[in-house]
Amino acid sequence: MKLTQILTRKLTSFWLMSLAAVAFIFLLIALVSFTQLTYKFQLQKVTELETMLIHHYEHENNQSLSSWLPSILKAYNALNLQITAKDEIIYSYQSDMPRTEGMSYQRPLLKSEDLNLKVTLPQPFTMYSLSWYELLILVIGLTSIIFFVRQGQRWLSNELQGIEDLAVRSKLILENEYEKALAEKGDGRPRLINRALTHMLLELDDAEKQRARFDQFIRSNTFLDPETGIGNRLFLKNRLDALSNDRGMMAPGVLFLLEMEDMDLLQQELGDDSIDEMLNQTISDINQILDSQANSIFSRRSFNQFAIVVPQISLKDVEKLAAKLLKVCLSQTLPVTDNNEDFFHIGAAYFKVGDTKEQLLDESERALRAAQFQGSSGWFMYDKGAVDEELAKGSVRWRSFLEYALVNKRLVVFSQPVVDSDMETQHFEISSRIRDNKNNLIRATLYIPMAIKCGLTPQFERQVIEMVLFDLLSDPKDKTTKYSINLSLDTLLSRAFIRWLKTSLLEYRHLTPRLIFEINEDIVVHHQSQLKDKLDMIKKMGASLCVDRVGQQVVSTQYIKECHFDFIKLHRSIVTQIHLRQENQLFVRSLIGGLYRTDVQVFAEGVESFEEWQTLKILGVSAGQGSLFSDPVEEV
Structure with a gap:
Protein backbone atom coordinates (compact mmCIF):
# COMPACT_ATOMS: atom_id res chain seq x y z
CA MET A 1 0.00 0.00 0.00
CA LYS A 2 3.03 2.31 0.24
CA LEU A 3 3.02 2.70 -3.54
CA THR A 4 -0.61 3.87 -3.67
CA GLN A 5 0.00 6.26 -0.78
CA ILE A 6 3.02 7.72 -2.52
CA LEU A 7 1.03 8.14 -5.74
CA THR A 8 -1.79 9.79 -3.80
CA ARG A 9 0.58 12.25 -2.15
CA LYS A 10 2.22 13.02 -5.48
CA LEU A 11 -1.13 13.62 -7.15
CA THR A 12 -2.43 15.93 -4.41
CA SER A 13 0.93 17.75 -4.29
CA PHE A 14 0.87 18.18 -8.07
CA TRP A 15 -2.69 19.50 -7.90
CA LEU A 16 -1.79 21.96 -5.13
CA MET A 17 1.37 23.14 -6.87
CA SER A 18 -0.54 23.60 -10.12
CA LEU A 19 -3.10 25.83 -8.42
CA ALA A 20 -0.37 27.74 -6.61
CA ALA A 21 1.51 28.24 -9.89
CA VAL A 22 -1.64 29.51 -11.61
CA ALA A 23 -2.31 31.93 -8.75
CA PHE A 24 1.30 33.15 -8.81
CA ILE A 25 1.24 33.70 -12.56
CA PHE A 26 -2.08 35.48 -12.25
CA LEU A 27 -0.72 37.85 -9.58
CA LEU A 28 2.50 38.40 -11.54
CA ILE A 29 0.57 39.33 -14.69
CA ALA A 30 -1.68 41.63 -12.67
CA LEU A 31 1.37 43.36 -11.16
CA VAL A 32 3.07 43.78 -14.52
CA SER A 33 -0.16 45.05 -16.07
CA PHE A 34 -0.62 47.53 -13.22
CA THR A 35 2.93 48.82 -13.65
CA GLN A 36 2.58 49.13 -17.40
CA LEU A 37 -0.73 50.95 -17.09
CA THR A 38 0.72 53.49 -14.64
CA TYR A 39 3.65 54.16 -16.96
CA LYS A 40 1.29 54.51 -19.89
CA PHE A 41 -0.97 56.86 -17.91
CA GLN A 42 2.04 59.03 -16.93
CA LEU A 43 3.26 59.08 -20.49
CA GLN A 44 -0.17 60.28 -21.54
CA LYS A 45 0.17 63.19 -19.07
CA VAL A 46 3.54 64.15 -20.56
CA THR A 47 2.02 64.08 -24.04
CA GLU A 48 -0.83 66.31 -22.91
CA LEU A 49 1.64 68.76 -21.34
CA GLU A 50 3.69 68.77 -24.54
CA THR A 51 0.56 69.49 -26.60
CA MET A 52 -0.41 72.43 -24.38
CA LEU A 53 3.10 73.96 -24.64
CA ILE A 54 3.21 73.54 -28.42
CA HIS A 55 -0.21 75.15 -28.68
CA HIS A 56 1.07 78.03 -26.47
CA TYR A 57 4.10 78.75 -28.65
CA GLU A 58 2.42 78.20 -32.02
CA HIS A 59 -0.30 80.77 -31.34
CA GLU A 60 2.22 83.21 -29.81
CA ASN A 61 0.09 83.63 -26.79
CA ASN A 62 1.19 86.74 -24.87
CA GLN A 63 0.16 85.13 -21.63
CA SER A 64 3.19 84.17 -19.58
CA LEU A 65 3.86 80.49 -18.79
CA SER A 66 4.10 81.36 -15.12
CA SER A 67 0.44 82.25 -15.03
CA TRP A 68 -0.95 78.89 -15.94
CA LEU A 69 1.82 76.24 -16.15
CA PRO A 70 2.69 75.85 -12.40
CA SER A 71 -0.89 74.94 -11.48
CA ILE A 72 -0.91 72.22 -14.14
CA LEU A 73 2.46 70.94 -13.01
CA LYS A 74 1.22 70.73 -9.43
CA ALA A 75 -1.78 68.80 -10.67
CA TYR A 76 0.62 66.41 -12.42
CA ASN A 77 2.83 66.22 -9.29
CA ALA A 78 5.79 67.26 -11.45
CA LEU A 79 9.10 67.49 -9.62
CA ASN A 80 10.75 69.93 -12.03
CA LEU A 81 10.47 71.26 -15.61
CA GLN A 82 12.84 73.04 -17.94
CA ILE A 83 12.18 74.59 -21.36
CA THR A 84 15.37 75.36 -23.28
CA ALA A 85 16.01 77.14 -26.53
CA LYS A 86 19.38 76.54 -28.09
CA ASP A 87 20.71 75.20 -24.76
CA GLU A 88 19.46 78.28 -22.95
CA ILE A 89 16.88 77.89 -20.23
CA ILE A 90 13.91 80.10 -20.96
CA TYR A 91 11.62 78.64 -18.27
CA SER A 92 12.26 76.54 -15.15
CA TYR A 93 10.03 75.05 -12.52
CA GLN A 94 10.95 73.34 -9.25
CA SER A 95 8.38 71.64 -7.02
CA ASP A 96 8.17 72.22 -3.29
CA MET A 97 7.75 68.45 -2.70
CA PRO A 98 10.59 66.55 -0.99
CA ARG A 99 13.20 65.56 -3.51
CA THR A 100 12.76 62.00 -4.64
CA GLU A 101 13.79 59.97 -7.61
CA GLY A 102 11.54 60.32 -10.60
CA MET A 103 11.11 59.61 -14.26
CA SER A 104 12.57 62.23 -16.68
CA TYR A 105 11.08 62.85 -20.10
CA GLN A 106 12.66 64.98 -22.88
CA ARG A 107 10.60 66.06 -25.84
CA PRO A 108 11.20 68.62 -28.69
CA LEU A 109 8.52 71.32 -28.80
CA LEU A 110 9.29 73.39 -31.94
CA LYS A 111 12.07 72.27 -34.19
CA SER A 112 12.10 75.61 -36.00
CA GLU A 113 12.98 77.46 -32.82
CA ASP A 114 14.94 74.55 -31.31
CA LEU A 115 12.68 74.43 -28.25
CA ASN A 116 13.06 71.35 -25.97
CA LEU A 117 11.09 70.15 -23.00
CA LYS A 118 12.49 68.26 -20.00
CA VAL A 119 10.12 67.28 -17.25
CA THR A 120 10.61 65.01 -14.22
CA LEU A 121 7.65 63.17 -12.73
CA PRO A 122 7.51 60.81 -9.71
CA GLN A 123 7.69 57.08 -10.27
CA PRO A 124 4.22 56.26 -11.60
CA PHE A 125 3.35 53.41 -9.19
CA THR A 126 4.40 55.42 -6.13
CA MET A 127 1.63 57.81 -6.86
CA TYR A 128 -0.91 55.21 -5.87
CA SER A 129 -1.47 53.87 -2.38
CA LEU A 130 -4.01 51.36 -1.08
CA SER A 131 -6.62 52.47 1.40
CA TRP A 132 -7.60 50.34 4.40
CA TYR A 133 -10.74 49.01 2.75
CA GLU A 134 -8.78 48.14 -0.39
CA LEU A 135 -6.24 46.29 1.76
CA LEU A 136 -9.11 44.52 3.53
CA ILE A 137 -10.61 43.43 0.22
CA LEU A 138 -7.18 42.17 -0.90
CA VAL A 139 -6.66 40.20 2.32
CA ILE A 140 -10.16 38.70 2.12
CA GLY A 141 -9.56 37.71 -1.46
CA LEU A 142 -6.22 36.04 -0.73
CA THR A 143 -7.67 34.28 2.32
CA SER A 144 -10.62 33.01 0.26
CA ILE A 145 -8.26 31.70 -2.40
CA ILE A 146 -6.15 29.86 0.22
CA PHE A 147 -9.27 28.47 1.93
CA PHE A 148 -10.86 27.15 -1.25
CA VAL A 149 -7.56 25.71 -2.46
CA ARG A 150 -7.11 23.91 0.87
CA GLN A 151 -10.69 22.63 0.78
CA GLY A 152 -10.13 21.41 -2.73
CA GLN A 153 -7.00 19.58 -1.64
CA ARG A 154 -8.85 17.92 1.25
CA TRP A 155 -11.67 16.90 -1.06
CA LEU A 156 -9.23 15.38 -3.54
CA SER A 157 -7.33 13.64 -0.73
CA ASN A 158 -10.56 12.15 0.64
CA GLU A 159 -11.57 10.94 -2.79
CA LEU A 160 -8.18 9.34 -3.33
CA GLN A 161 -8.25 7.90 0.21
CA GLY A 162 -11.28 5.88 -0.88
CA ILE A 163 -9.18 4.36 -3.65
CA GLU A 164 -6.47 3.56 -1.09
CA ASP A 165 -9.06 1.78 1.07
CA LEU A 166 -10.01 -0.34 -1.91
CA ALA A 167 -6.32 -1.07 -2.54
CA VAL A 168 -5.84 -2.14 1.09
CA ARG A 169 -8.80 -4.53 0.93
CA SER A 170 -7.62 -5.91 -2.42
CA LYS A 171 -4.13 -6.57 -1.03
CA LEU A 172 -5.60 -8.41 1.99
CA ILE A 173 -7.74 -10.54 -0.34
CA LEU A 174 -4.70 -11.45 -2.46
CA GLU A 175 -2.89 -12.45 0.76
CA ASN A 176 -5.88 -14.67 1.73
CA GLU A 177 -6.57 -12.49 4.78
CA TYR A 178 -10.32 -12.59 4.20
CA GLU A 179 -11.33 -11.81 7.77
CA LYS A 180 -9.16 -8.69 7.89
CA ALA A 181 -10.40 -7.62 4.46
CA LEU A 182 -14.00 -7.97 5.66
CA ALA A 183 -13.24 -5.94 8.78
CA GLU A 184 -11.54 -3.22 6.68
CA LYS A 185 -14.77 -1.90 5.18
CA GLY A 186 -13.53 1.69 5.40
CA ASP A 187 -14.96 4.34 3.09
CA GLY A 188 -13.75 2.92 -0.19
CA ARG A 189 -14.70 4.68 -3.38
CA PRO A 190 -16.25 4.04 -5.79
CA ARG A 191 -18.70 2.85 -3.17
CA LEU A 192 -20.29 0.39 -5.58
CA ILE A 193 -16.99 -1.49 -5.84
CA ASN A 194 -16.54 -1.36 -2.05
CA ARG A 195 -20.03 -2.80 -1.46
CA ALA A 196 -19.36 -5.47 -4.10
CA LEU A 197 -16.15 -6.52 -2.28
CA THR A 198 -18.00 -6.67 1.03
CA HIS A 199 -20.77 -8.76 -0.51
CA MET A 200 -18.29 -11.20 -2.08
CA LEU A 201 -16.33 -11.54 1.17
CA LEU A 202 -19.54 -12.26 3.10
CA GLU A 203 -20.50 -14.88 0.52
CA LEU A 204 -17.01 -16.40 0.74
CA ASP A 205 -17.17 -16.48 4.53
CA ASP A 206 -20.52 -18.20 4.40
CA ALA A 207 -19.19 -20.65 1.81
CA GLU A 208 -16.25 -21.52 4.06
CA LYS A 209 -18.59 -22.12 6.98
CA GLN A 210 -20.77 -24.27 4.75
CA ARG A 211 -17.66 -26.18 3.71
CA ALA A 212 -16.70 -26.70 7.35
CA ARG A 213 -20.22 -27.92 8.09
CA PHE A 214 -20.02 -30.22 5.08
CA ASP A 215 -16.69 -31.60 6.31
CA GLN A 216 -18.24 -32.22 9.70
CA PHE A 217 -21.19 -33.90 7.97
CA ILE A 218 -18.82 -36.24 6.12
CA ARG A 219 -16.98 -37.08 9.31
CA SER A 220 -20.21 -37.53 11.22
CA ASN A 221 -21.62 -39.94 8.68
CA THR A 222 -18.33 -41.83 8.60
CA PHE A 223 -17.50 -42.12 12.27
CA LEU A 224 -20.68 -41.30 14.22
CA ASP A 225 -23.73 -43.32 15.01
CA PRO A 226 -26.65 -41.47 13.34
CA GLU A 227 -29.15 -42.25 16.11
CA THR A 228 -27.13 -41.36 19.22
CA GLY A 229 -24.42 -39.02 17.94
CA ILE A 230 -21.58 -40.93 19.61
CA GLY A 231 -18.85 -42.89 17.81
CA ASN A 232 -19.74 -45.96 15.76
CA LEU A 391 0.29 -46.70 37.90
CA ALA A 392 -0.65 -48.20 41.25
CA LYS A 393 1.66 -45.81 43.12
CA GLY A 394 -0.14 -43.53 45.52
CA SER A 395 -0.65 -39.90 44.59
CA VAL A 396 1.57 -38.78 47.49
CA ARG A 397 4.44 -40.92 46.24
CA TRP A 398 3.90 -39.62 42.71
CA ARG A 399 3.95 -35.99 43.83
CA SER A 400 7.17 -36.53 45.79
CA PHE A 401 8.79 -38.29 42.85
CA LEU A 402 7.71 -35.64 40.30
CA GLU A 403 8.86 -32.75 42.51
CA TYR A 404 12.20 -34.53 43.00
CA ALA A 405 12.51 -34.91 39.20
CA LEU A 406 11.83 -31.20 38.67
CA VAL A 407 14.28 -29.98 41.29
CA ASN A 408 17.06 -32.32 40.19
CA LYS A 409 16.34 -31.89 36.46
CA ARG A 410 15.73 -35.58 35.82
CA LEU A 411 13.80 -34.75 32.66
CA VAL A 412 15.16 -36.30 29.46
CA VAL A 413 14.23 -34.81 26.08
CA PHE A 414 13.67 -36.94 22.97
CA SER A 415 13.18 -35.71 19.41
CA GLN A 416 11.45 -37.34 16.45
CA PRO A 417 11.73 -35.89 12.93
CA VAL A 418 8.77 -34.78 10.84
CA VAL A 419 9.77 -35.60 7.25
CA ASP A 420 8.36 -34.00 4.10
CA SER A 421 7.72 -35.65 0.74
CA ASP A 422 11.34 -35.06 -0.35
CA MET A 423 12.54 -36.90 2.77
CA GLU A 424 13.86 -33.64 4.20
CA THR A 425 13.31 -32.93 7.89
CA GLN A 426 10.65 -30.25 8.29
CA HIS A 427 11.08 -30.02 12.07
CA PHE A 428 11.58 -32.20 15.16
CA GLU A 429 8.83 -32.92 17.67
CA ILE A 430 10.03 -32.90 21.26
CA SER A 431 8.83 -35.45 23.82
CA SER A 432 10.07 -36.10 27.33
CA ARG A 433 10.65 -38.87 29.84
CA ILE A 434 11.85 -38.96 33.44
CA ARG A 435 14.93 -40.84 34.60
CA ASP A 436 14.39 -42.40 38.02
CA ASN A 437 17.01 -43.28 40.64
CA LYS A 438 17.55 -46.70 39.05
CA ASN A 439 18.39 -45.01 35.72
CA ASN A 440 15.15 -46.26 34.16
CA LEU A 441 13.16 -44.00 31.85
CA ILE A 442 9.51 -43.41 32.77
CA ARG A 443 7.47 -42.74 29.64
CA ALA A 444 5.36 -39.64 29.22
CA THR A 445 2.13 -41.61 28.92
CA LEU A 446 2.68 -42.70 32.51
CA TYR A 447 3.97 -39.61 34.30
CA ILE A 448 2.00 -36.87 32.48
CA PRO A 449 -1.44 -38.00 33.78
CA MET A 450 -0.01 -38.03 37.27
CA ALA A 451 1.58 -34.59 36.71
CA ILE A 452 -1.85 -33.31 35.66
CA LYS A 453 -3.40 -34.70 38.84
CA CYS A 454 -0.66 -33.09 40.93
CA GLY A 455 -0.87 -29.74 39.09
CA LEU A 456 2.78 -29.89 37.98
CA THR A 457 2.27 -29.88 34.20
CA PRO A 458 3.25 -26.19 33.67
CA GLN A 459 6.55 -26.75 35.51
CA PHE A 460 7.45 -29.78 33.38
CA GLU A 461 6.56 -28.09 30.10
CA ARG A 462 8.46 -24.96 31.12
CA GLN A 463 11.52 -27.10 31.78
CA VAL A 464 11.12 -28.71 28.33
CA ILE A 465 11.00 -25.27 26.65
CA GLU A 466 14.08 -24.13 28.57
CA MET A 467 15.99 -27.22 27.47
CA VAL A 468 15.03 -26.57 23.85
CA LEU A 469 16.04 -22.89 24.04
CA PHE A 470 19.27 -23.34 25.94
CA ASP A 471 20.51 -26.69 24.64
CA LEU A 472 19.01 -27.48 21.22
CA LEU A 473 18.69 -24.00 19.72
CA SER A 474 21.97 -22.67 21.11
CA ASP A 475 24.15 -24.41 18.52
CA PRO A 476 25.79 -21.54 16.53
CA LYS A 477 26.34 -23.82 13.52
CA ASP A 478 22.62 -24.63 13.18
CA LYS A 479 20.40 -21.67 12.27
CA THR A 480 17.45 -23.43 10.58
CA THR A 481 16.31 -26.49 12.58
CA LYS A 482 12.86 -26.07 14.12
CA TYR A 483 11.40 -27.85 17.15
CA SER A 484 7.79 -28.41 18.16
CA ILE A 485 6.72 -28.55 21.80
CA ASN A 486 3.39 -29.80 23.15
CA LEU A 487 1.39 -27.58 25.50
CA SER A 488 -1.43 -28.87 27.72
CA LEU A 489 -4.61 -27.10 28.83
CA ASP A 490 -3.37 -26.58 32.40
CA THR A 491 -0.22 -24.95 31.05
CA LEU A 492 -2.05 -22.58 28.71
CA LEU A 493 -4.45 -21.53 31.45
CA SER A 494 -1.62 -20.84 33.91
CA ARG A 495 -1.09 -17.06 34.19
CA ALA A 496 2.38 -17.51 35.64
CA PHE A 497 3.42 -19.73 32.75
CA ILE A 498 2.01 -17.35 30.12
CA ARG A 499 3.87 -14.41 31.69
CA TRP A 500 7.09 -16.42 31.72
CA LEU A 501 6.56 -17.59 28.14
CA LYS A 502 5.94 -14.04 26.89
CA THR A 503 9.08 -12.78 28.60
CA SER A 504 11.17 -15.67 27.27
CA LEU A 505 9.94 -15.28 23.69
CA LEU A 506 10.75 -11.56 23.83
CA GLU A 507 14.19 -12.21 25.28
CA TYR A 508 15.01 -14.90 22.71
CA ARG A 509 13.07 -13.39 19.81
CA HIS A 510 15.86 -14.38 17.42
CA LEU A 511 15.08 -18.04 18.25
CA THR A 512 11.28 -17.72 18.42
CA PRO A 513 10.66 -18.33 14.67
CA ARG A 514 12.22 -21.77 15.12
CA LEU A 515 9.64 -22.82 17.73
CA ILE A 516 6.35 -24.59 17.03
CA PHE A 517 3.80 -25.07 19.79
CA GLU A 518 1.38 -27.98 19.47
CA ILE A 519 -2.06 -28.04 21.11
CA ASN A 520 -4.52 -30.92 21.23
CA GLU A 521 -7.55 -30.45 18.97
CA ASP A 522 -9.93 -31.44 21.75
CA ILE A 523 -8.48 -28.68 23.98
CA VAL A 524 -8.78 -26.02 21.27
CA VAL A 525 -12.36 -26.92 20.36
CA HIS A 526 -13.73 -26.96 23.90
CA HIS A 527 -11.72 -23.98 25.25
CA GLN A 528 -11.33 -21.80 22.16
CA SER A 529 -12.61 -18.61 23.80
CA GLN A 530 -10.19 -19.01 26.73
CA LEU A 531 -7.18 -19.80 24.56
CA LYS A 532 -7.72 -17.36 21.67
CA ASP A 533 -5.78 -14.45 23.20
CA LYS A 534 -2.95 -16.69 24.37
CA LEU A 535 -2.57 -18.33 20.96
CA ASP A 536 -2.63 -14.91 19.28
CA MET A 537 0.13 -13.76 21.63
CA ILE A 538 2.31 -16.73 20.64
CA LYS A 539 1.70 -15.99 16.95
CA LYS A 540 2.56 -12.29 17.36
CA MET A 541 5.81 -13.22 19.07
CA GLY A 542 6.85 -15.04 15.89
CA ALA A 543 6.38 -18.69 16.83
CA SER A 544 4.23 -21.11 14.83
CA LEU A 545 1.12 -22.98 15.97
CA CYS A 546 0.17 -26.57 15.29
CA VAL A 547 -2.98 -28.44 16.30
CA ASP A 548 -2.42 -32.17 16.70
CA ARG A 549 -4.63 -35.23 17.06
CA VAL A 550 -6.92 -33.90 14.33
CA GLY A 551 -9.60 -36.44 13.51
CA GLN A 552 -9.73 -37.88 17.01
CA GLN A 553 -13.06 -36.13 17.58
CA VAL A 554 -15.84 -35.31 15.12
CA VAL A 555 -15.86 -31.51 15.20
CA SER A 556 -15.98 -28.61 12.75
CA THR A 557 -12.59 -27.50 11.41
CA GLN A 558 -13.57 -23.81 11.39
CA TYR A 559 -11.38 -23.28 14.47
CA ILE A 560 -8.25 -23.83 12.34
CA LYS A 561 -8.80 -20.54 10.51
CA GLU A 562 -10.21 -18.67 13.50
CA CYS A 563 -7.16 -19.46 15.65
CA HIS A 564 -4.71 -18.98 12.73
CA PHE A 565 -2.90 -22.32 13.00
CA ASP A 566 0.07 -22.88 10.70
CA PHE A 567 0.06 -26.69 10.78
CA ILE A 568 -2.37 -29.48 11.57
CA LYS A 569 -1.34 -33.00 12.45
CA LEU A 570 -3.60 -35.96 11.71
CA HIS A 571 -4.28 -38.36 14.58
CA ARG A 572 -2.77 -41.81 14.22
CA SER A 573 -6.25 -43.35 14.18
CA ILE A 574 -6.79 -41.68 10.78
CA VAL A 575 -3.31 -42.63 9.51
CA THR A 576 -3.23 -46.30 10.56
CA GLN A 577 -3.81 -48.49 7.46
CA ILE A 578 -5.21 -45.52 5.56
CA HIS A 579 -4.34 -47.24 2.29
CA LEU A 580 -7.02 -49.84 3.15
CA ARG A 581 -9.66 -47.49 4.58
CA GLN A 582 -11.61 -45.46 2.06
CA GLU A 583 -13.52 -43.60 4.77
CA ASN A 584 -10.27 -42.27 6.28
CA GLN A 585 -9.07 -41.19 2.83
CA LEU A 586 -12.37 -39.39 2.31
CA PHE A 587 -11.87 -37.54 5.57
CA VAL A 588 -8.34 -36.42 4.62
CA ARG A 589 -9.51 -35.26 1.18
CA SER A 590 -12.34 -33.30 2.74
CA LEU A 591 -10.03 -31.75 5.33
CA ILE A 592 -7.39 -30.66 2.81
CA GLY A 593 -10.09 -29.38 0.45
CA GLY A 594 -11.49 -27.22 3.23
CA LEU A 595 -8.04 -25.65 3.71
CA TYR A 596 -7.76 -24.65 0.05
CA ARG A 597 -6.30 -21.16 -0.48
CA THR A 598 -4.76 -21.13 2.98
CA ASP A 599 -1.14 -21.61 4.01
CA VAL A 600 -2.01 -24.35 6.52
CA GLN A 601 0.09 -27.48 6.03
CA VAL A 602 -1.22 -30.95 6.90
CA PHE A 603 1.08 -33.43 8.65
CA ALA A 604 0.47 -37.01 9.74
CA GLU A 605 1.67 -38.77 12.89
CA GLY A 606 1.99 -42.48 13.44
CA VAL A 607 3.19 -43.37 9.91
CA GLU A 608 4.47 -46.92 10.21
CA SER A 609 4.41 -48.39 6.69
CA PHE A 610 5.47 -47.35 3.21
CA GLU A 611 1.93 -47.89 1.88
CA GLU A 612 0.51 -45.47 4.44
CA TRP A 613 3.07 -42.83 3.51
CA GLN A 614 2.47 -43.20 -0.23
CA THR A 615 -1.28 -42.86 0.24
CA LEU A 616 -0.87 -39.79 2.44
CA LYS A 617 1.35 -38.10 -0.15
CA ILE A 618 -1.18 -38.80 -2.90
CA LEU A 619 -3.92 -37.27 -0.73
CA GLY A 620 -1.88 -34.09 -0.31
CA VAL A 621 -0.30 -34.48 3.15
CA SER A 622 2.85 -32.36 3.35
CA ALA A 623 4.90 -34.30 5.91
CA GLY A 624 4.81 -37.39 8.09
CA GLN A 625 6.11 -38.57 11.45
CA GLY A 626 6.43 -42.10 12.74
CA SER A 627 8.52 -45.21 13.06
CA LEU A 628 8.79 -45.48 9.26
CA PHE A 629 11.23 -42.55 9.34
CA SER A 630 12.75 -42.66 12.82
CA ASP A 631 11.96 -43.52 16.40
CA PRO A 632 12.39 -40.82 19.07
CA VAL A 633 16.06 -40.13 19.75
CA GLU A 634 17.43 -38.91 23.08
CA GLU A 635 18.72 -35.33 22.86
CA VAL A 636 19.32 -34.04 26.38
Missing part, protein backbone atom coordinates in the same frame (compact mmCIF):
# COMPACT_ATOMS: atom_id res chain seq x y z
CA ARG A 233 -17.96 -49.31 15.44
CA LEU A 234 -15.49 -47.92 12.89
CA PHE A 235 -14.69 -45.03 15.22
CA LEU A 236 -13.93 -47.50 18.04
CA LYS A 237 -11.70 -49.56 15.77
CA ASN A 238 -9.70 -46.51 14.68
CA ARG A 239 -9.22 -45.31 18.25
CA LEU A 240 -8.10 -48.72 19.48
CA ASP A 241 -5.64 -48.85 16.57
CA ALA A 242 -4.34 -45.47 17.65
CA LEU A 243 -3.82 -46.68 21.23
CA SER A 244 -1.77 -49.67 20.07
CA ASN A 245 1.03 -50.63 17.72
CA ASP A 246 2.58 -53.87 16.53
CA ARG A 247 3.81 -54.51 20.10
CA GLY A 248 0.37 -54.12 21.64
CA MET A 249 -1.27 -51.40 23.68
CA MET A 250 0.97 -48.36 24.30
CA ALA A 251 -0.64 -47.27 27.58
CA PRO A 252 -2.67 -48.87 30.39
CA GLY A 253 -6.41 -48.38 30.66
CA VAL A 254 -9.78 -50.07 30.72
CA LEU A 255 -12.40 -51.15 28.19
CA PHE A 256 -16.05 -51.28 29.33
CA LEU A 257 -18.76 -53.04 27.36
CA LEU A 258 -22.27 -51.88 28.31
CA GLU A 259 -25.16 -53.99 27.04
CA MET A 260 -28.90 -53.41 27.45
CA GLU A 261 -30.66 -56.77 27.65
CA ASP A 262 -33.37 -57.50 25.01
CA MET A 263 -33.65 -53.85 23.96
CA ASP A 264 -34.87 -54.87 20.49
CA LEU A 265 -37.82 -56.78 21.96
CA LEU A 266 -38.57 -53.89 24.29
CA GLN A 267 -38.59 -51.52 21.34
CA GLN A 268 -41.12 -53.67 19.49
CA GLU A 269 -43.42 -53.67 22.50
CA LEU A 270 -43.19 -50.01 23.53
CA GLY A 271 -42.28 -48.25 20.28
CA ASP A 272 -39.30 -46.19 19.17
CA ASP A 273 -40.05 -42.95 21.06
CA SER A 274 -39.86 -44.27 24.62
CA ILE A 275 -36.73 -46.34 23.91
CA ASP A 276 -35.00 -43.43 22.15
CA GLU A 277 -35.77 -41.12 25.06
CA MET A 278 -34.33 -43.57 27.57
CA LEU A 279 -31.29 -44.26 25.38
CA ASN A 280 -30.47 -40.58 24.81
CA GLN A 281 -30.79 -39.81 28.53
CA THR A 282 -28.48 -42.67 29.43
CA ILE A 283 -25.87 -41.57 26.88
CA SER A 284 -26.08 -37.96 28.09
CA ASP A 285 -25.50 -38.99 31.70
CA ILE A 286 -22.57 -41.24 30.77
CA ASN A 287 -20.99 -38.41 28.75
CA GLN A 288 -21.13 -36.18 31.81
CA ILE A 289 -19.18 -38.78 33.78
CA LEU A 290 -16.62 -39.19 30.97
CA ASP A 291 -15.98 -35.44 30.75
CA SER A 292 -13.57 -35.77 33.65
CA GLN A 293 -11.68 -38.62 31.93
CA ALA A 294 -9.11 -37.30 29.44
CA ASN A 295 -9.06 -38.96 25.97
CA SER A 296 -11.94 -41.28 26.82
CA ILE A 297 -13.83 -43.00 23.99
CA PHE A 298 -17.57 -43.67 23.90
CA SER A 299 -19.00 -45.55 20.94
CA ARG A 300 -21.81 -47.86 19.88
CA ARG A 301 -20.79 -51.36 18.81
CA SER A 302 -24.23 -52.67 17.99
CA PHE A 303 -27.91 -51.91 18.50
CA ASN A 304 -27.83 -52.58 22.26
CA GLN A 305 -24.11 -52.69 23.07
CA PHE A 306 -21.82 -49.73 23.82
CA ALA A 307 -18.06 -49.51 24.37
CA ILE A 308 -16.18 -47.13 26.68
CA VAL A 309 -12.37 -46.90 26.58
CA VAL A 310 -10.53 -44.87 29.24
CA PRO A 311 -6.71 -44.79 28.95
CA GLN A 312 -4.30 -43.76 31.70
CA ILE A 313 -6.39 -44.87 34.65
CA SER A 314 -5.50 -46.93 37.72
CA LEU A 315 -7.34 -50.07 38.83
CA LYS A 316 -8.73 -48.30 41.88
CA ASP A 317 -10.18 -45.55 39.71
CA VAL A 318 -11.59 -48.17 37.33
CA GLU A 319 -13.66 -49.66 40.11
CA LYS A 320 -14.98 -46.23 41.08
CA LEU A 321 -15.80 -45.42 37.45
CA ALA A 322 -17.59 -48.74 36.94
CA ALA A 323 -19.70 -48.09 40.05
CA LYS A 324 -20.63 -44.62 38.71
CA LEU A 325 -21.58 -46.00 35.31
CA LEU A 326 -23.79 -48.66 36.85
CA LYS A 327 -25.40 -46.12 39.18
CA VAL A 328 -26.24 -43.86 36.22
CA CYS A 329 -27.73 -46.78 34.31
CA LEU A 330 -29.85 -47.93 37.24
CA SER A 331 -31.14 -44.38 37.79
CA GLN A 332 -32.81 -44.35 34.38
CA THR A 333 -36.60 -44.55 34.22
CA LEU A 334 -37.38 -47.83 32.48
CA PRO A 335 -40.78 -48.97 31.19
CA VAL A 336 -42.42 -51.50 33.45
CA THR A 337 -41.33 -54.95 32.15
CA ASP A 338 -40.51 -58.35 33.53
CA ASN A 339 -36.72 -57.87 33.35
CA ASN A 340 -36.28 -54.37 34.79
CA GLU A 341 -33.83 -55.71 37.38
CA ASP A 342 -31.79 -57.52 34.75
CA PHE A 343 -31.42 -54.88 32.00
CA PHE A 344 -27.97 -53.22 32.32
CA HIS A 345 -24.76 -55.27 32.30
CA ILE A 346 -21.20 -53.95 32.22
CA GLY A 347 -18.10 -55.99 31.45
CA ALA A 348 -14.69 -54.44 32.15
CA ALA A 349 -11.23 -55.52 31.01
CA TYR A 350 -8.22 -53.72 32.44
CA PHE A 351 -5.28 -53.72 30.04
CA LYS A 352 -1.65 -52.81 30.42
CA VAL A 353 1.17 -51.97 28.06
CA GLY A 354 1.80 -54.77 25.58
CA ASP A 355 -1.69 -56.31 25.62
CA THR A 356 -3.16 -56.87 22.16
CA LYS A 357 -6.44 -55.40 20.92
CA GLU A 358 -7.84 -58.83 20.20
CA GLN A 359 -7.02 -59.99 23.71
CA LEU A 360 -8.62 -56.85 25.15
CA LEU A 361 -11.89 -57.29 23.21
CA ASP A 362 -12.02 -60.98 24.09
CA GLU A 363 -11.52 -60.31 27.81
CA SER A 364 -14.14 -57.55 27.86
CA GLU A 365 -16.69 -59.80 26.17
CA ARG A 366 -15.97 -62.55 28.68
CA ALA A 367 -16.44 -60.06 31.50
CA LEU A 368 -19.76 -58.98 29.96
CA ARG A 369 -20.97 -62.59 29.80
CA ALA A 370 -19.95 -63.03 33.42
CA ALA A 371 -21.93 -59.95 34.41
CA GLN A 372 -24.98 -61.34 32.59
CA PHE A 373 -24.64 -64.70 34.35
CA GLN A 374 -24.99 -62.94 37.73
CA GLY A 375 -28.73 -62.70 37.10
CA SER A 376 -29.24 -58.98 37.78
CA SER A 377 -27.96 -55.63 36.54
CA GLY A 378 -24.32 -55.27 37.55
CA TRP A 379 -20.73 -55.14 36.40
CA PHE A 380 -17.81 -57.58 36.33
CA MET A 381 -14.10 -57.05 35.71
CA TYR A 382 -11.92 -59.64 34.01
CA ASP A 383 -8.51 -60.45 35.53
CA LYS A 384 -8.08 -57.91 38.31
CA GLY A 385 -4.45 -58.88 38.66
CA ALA A 386 -3.45 -57.27 35.38
CA VAL A 387 -2.46 -54.01 37.03
CA ASP A 388 0.36 -51.76 35.91
CA GLU A 389 2.49 -51.56 39.06
CA GLU A 390 3.81 -48.12 38.23
